[in-house]
Amino acid sequence: MSTNTKNRLQITFLGAAQTVTGSMHLLEIDGHRALIDCGLYQGRRNQSRQLNRNLPRVATEADVALLTHAHIDHSGNLPSLIKHGFKGKIHSTAATEDLCHSMLLDSAHIQSSDARWLNKRNRHVEGWEPVEPLYDDEDATKTLDRFIPHAYDEAFELFEGVTARFIDAGHVLGSASVIIDVDREGLKRRIAFSGDIGRRNLPILRDPTPAEGADYVVMESTYGNRTHEPVERMDEQLAEVVERTRERGGRMVIPSFALERTQEIVFAFNRLIKSGRIKPLPIFVDSPLAMNLTRVFRRHPECYDAEANSFSENHGDPFGFERLRMVQSVEESKRLNDLTEPAIIISASGMCEAGRILHHLRNNIENPNNTVVIVGYQAAHTLGRRLVERRRQVKIFGVKRDLHAEVAVLNAFSAHADKDELQWWAEACGEQVKGIFLVHGDLEPAKELGAALEAKGRTVTIPEPHQTIVLD
Ligand SMILES: [Zn+2]
Numbered sequence: 001m002s003t004n005t006k007n008r009l010q011i012t013f014l015g016a017a018q019t020v021t022g023s024m025h026l027l028e029i030d031g032h033r034a035l036i037d038c039g040l041y042q043g044r045r046n047q048s049r050q051l052n053r054n055l056p057r058v059a060t061e062a063d064v065a066l067l068t069h070a071h072i073d074h075s076g077n078l079p080s081l082i083k084h085g086f087k088g089k090i091h092s093t094a095a096t097e098d099l100c101h102s103m104l105l106d107s108a109h110i111q112s113s114d115a116r117w118l119n120k121r122n123r124h125v126e127g128w129e130p131v132e133p134l135y136d137d138e139d140a141t142k143t144l145d146r147f148i149p150h151a152y153d154e155a156f157e158l159f160e161g162v163t164a165r166f167i168d169a170g171h172v173l174g175s176a177s178v179i180i181d182v183d184r185e186g187l188k189r190r191i192a193f194s195g196d197i198g199r200r201n202l203p204i205l206r207d208p209t210p211a212e213g214a215d216y217v218v219m220e221s222t223y224g225n226r227t228h229e230p231v232e233r234m235d236e237q238l239a240e241v242v243e244r245t246r247e248r249g250g251r252m253v254i255p256s257f258a259l260e261r262t263q264e265i266v267f268a269f270n271r272l273i274k275s276g277r278i279k280p281l282p283i284f285v286d287s288p289l290a291m292n293l294t295r296v297f298r299r300h301p302e303c304y305d306a307e308a309n310s311f312s313e314n315h316g317d318p319f320g321f322e323r324l325r326m327v328q329s330v331e332e333s334k335r336l337n338d339l340t341e342p343a344i345i346i347s348a349s350g351m352c353e354a355g356r357i358l359h360h361l362r363n364n365i366e367n368p369n370n371t372v373v374i375v376g377y378q379a380a381h382t383l384g385r386r387l388v389e390r391r392r393q394v395k396i397f398g399v400k401r402d403l404h405a406e407v408a409v410l411n412a413f414s415a416h417a418d419k420d421e422l423q424w425w426a427e428a429c430g431e432q433v434k435g436i437f438l439v440h441g442d443l444e445p446a447k448e449l450g451a452a453l454e455a456k457g458r459t460v461t462i463p464e465p466h467q468t469i470v471l472d
Contacts, residue, residue, distance in 0.1 A: 008029065009027075009030075009182065009189060009470070010027075010468055010469060010470045010471060011028075011218065011437070011468070011471065012025070012026040012466065012469075013025055013439060013466065013469075014056055014058070015037075015038075015039065015051075016039070017439055017463050017464060017466070017467065018441075018462065018465065019043075019441075020222055020440055021042040022040060022051060022052075022077070023038075023073060023439070024038050024039060024059060024077070025193060025218060026058055027180065027191060027193075029162055029182055030187075032158075032159040033058065033062040033063050034065070034066060034158055034159075034180070035064070035065040036065075036193045036218075037066075037074045037075070038055075038074075038077045038078045038081050039071070039073040039075060039076050039077055040076035041077075049134075052134055053080070055084055060085050062088060063159070064089055064158055065081070065090045065091070066092070066164060066178050067090055067100075068193065068195025069171060069174060069175035069195055070100050070103050070172065070173075070175075071103075071196065071259065072103060075096075075103060078090060078100075078143045079134075079135035079140045082142050082143045082146065083135050089146055089147075091148050091156065091164065092148075092149060092150070093149065093150055093151070093166050093174045094150065094151065095173050095302075095303050096176070097147040097174075098149075099172075099174055099259065099293060103289075104140040105137060105140050108133070108135055108136050108140040111133040111134045112133040112136055114133070115130075115132060115133040115134075150165070150166055151302075152166055152167060152176065154166075155181075159184075160184060161183050161184025162180065162184065163181050164181075165179050166179075168205075168207075168209045169196060169198055170202060170206055171196040171197060171198035171208070172196075172415055173263075174303060175195060175196060175198065176195060177195050177209070178192065178195065179192050179214070189215045190211075190213055191215065191216045191217075191218075191471070192211030192216070192217045192429065194217065194220050195220070196220050196222070196415070196440065197219070197421070197422060197425050198415055198416070199228070199414065199421055200421060200424075201232065202231055203231075203234070203267055204263065205305055205308075206303070206305045207305075208417065210425050210426075210428035210429045210430075211429045212428070212429060212430055213429075213432065214432075215471075216433070216471055217433055218437045218439055219422070219437070219438060220439060221438040221439070221446040223416050223417065223419060223422070223441075223445060224422060224441050224446055224452075225419060225444060225448035225449070227419055228418040229412040230412065231412060232412075234268055234412040235271060235277070237408075237410045238268055238373075239278050241371055241410070242272075242278050242344070244371070245369070245370070246279075246342045248368075249342060250367065250370040251339065251343050251344070251371075252370070252373055253360045253371070253372050253405075254344065254345065254346045254347070254373045255347065255350055255352045255357045255361070255376070255384060256287075256290070256347070256348060256350055256376065257348065257349070258289040258290035258349075260415055261375060261376055261413065262285060262287065262290040263293070263294055263318075263319055264413070265375060265413075266318075266346070267308070267319060269283055269321075269324070269344070270319070270324075271311070273323070274321075280322065281323060281341075281344065282339070282341065282344070283324045284325050284345050284346065285324070285327065285346045286327040286333050286336065286345055286346065286347040287346070287348040287355065287356060288328065289348060290346070291328070294319050298317065333359070334359070336360065345360050345364075347360055351376070351382040351383070351384040351385075352383035352384040358383075358396055361396055362396045362401060364405060365387075365401055365404065365405045366404050367405060368406070370405040371406040371407070371408055372405050372406070372408070374387065374388055374408065374409045375413040383396065419449060419452070423452055426458065427456065435461065435471070436460045436461070437460075437463055437469070438460060438461070438463075439463065450462055
């Protein structure tokens with residue numbers, strides 16, 4: 001163990017440096033190593049495979065890991081970490097642990113079926129070496145055994161003279177920023193890792209808590225150059241599109257992320273129906289993962305904000321109501337195609353890349369009475385993005401389909417703070433902050449946010465991938 005005064009405290013930016021996925025940061029304190037997040041990099045297939053498979057040794061040899069939230073770009077490579085010999089515990093909030101049960105097993109399932117698909121497609125390619133899944137069910141299960149759940153604000157010891165705690169990040173259920181307090185052998189510092197920062201006034205969740213008193217802040221910058229529509233517009237936007245589609249006698253198909261977005265939309269419909277703003281109509285959630293995650297939401301009311309709690313008291317379950325149906329079997333999912341009355345189908349994946357949503361899009365986009373409602377970020381090269389661009393034709397299951405349905409893009413739905421909200425969060429950490437490191441953002445948004453913070457007198461660094469920075 002080194003107690004060299006020069007390198008007592010340092011951070012290595014192992015992932016999500018100048019990009020938005022694959023979050024992974026290593027904090028070293030007098031030679032003790034804590035890994036913050038271990039997410040999957042999600043991008044072009046080959047590059048992703050390369051990055052996700054080759055975890056750096058400093059990561060697998062870390063003493064302990066802390067997880068900010070259950071999104072796969074933060075949690076999804078933990079099973080690889082275990083597979084490659086990581087021996088430590090994984091600390092998270094209780095809700096994050098609970099969500100990870102479904103998220104990591106689902107991810108293991110995707111890894112296995114991807115590997116099978118690749119091996120099948122390339123089986124006749126000369127010299128093709130069958131690929132192994134990145135990890136499997138067993139690795140995911142072993143990972144879940146390492147979790148230690150915590151309540152928000154509960155301090156726990158990481159190493160001698162070093163404590164950690166989670167504060168609410170208001171981004172998805174259980175999401176947290178990590179605060180690490182060092183008080184050992186004359187060194188006293190507070191280091192904060194923001195994780196993903198949510199928006200103020202988001203339904204269900206409490207508002208993000210700034211990392212007050214931090215000396216150094218590692219913070220996300222996903223939307224460092226964008227302004228979202230106000231959260232308050234969500235219900236209004238949704239009600240308008242429901243009424244429009246109903247008048248045409250059409251169906252609404254909503255591609256949605258299984259975690260958080262689906263529960264937010266269900267809760268929004270529940271509010272709209274209970275308040276009489278829309279007339280009841282059948283709503284189907286057709287995603288087994290979303291269904292499992294919704295159960296987790298019900299188990300963790302300690303994460304709800306005052307509004308969600310008072311709704312529960314007055315109206316019962318925010319995520320269940322008379323006309324809502326969770327679709328379980330494939331047969332039932334197929335039967336949705338025979339519906340004749342106006343209805344709403346919410347299904348995953350959120351960017352229309354896989355899953356049951358593909359069947360619903362195939363069956364519905366050629367009818368001009370129907371509406372595809374986009375409520376989430378659609379990355380370049382995804383089917384979701386092509387729908388947002390309103391291409392005349394899109395390919396689904398290899399077959400070209402004419403896009404005649406309306407495509408409604410509702411921008412008020414976002415689980416990430418925008419430029420102004422990020423600046424508010426950074427400012428609210430306090431005057432004493434000595435350095436801000438911007439991660440989890442492409443270079444442009446990071447630079448724009450960085451410039452705005454520097455204009456307010458902050459010292460900002462946008463670290464390069466794998467760069468190590470010594471903190472004084
Ligand atoms: Zn996230």
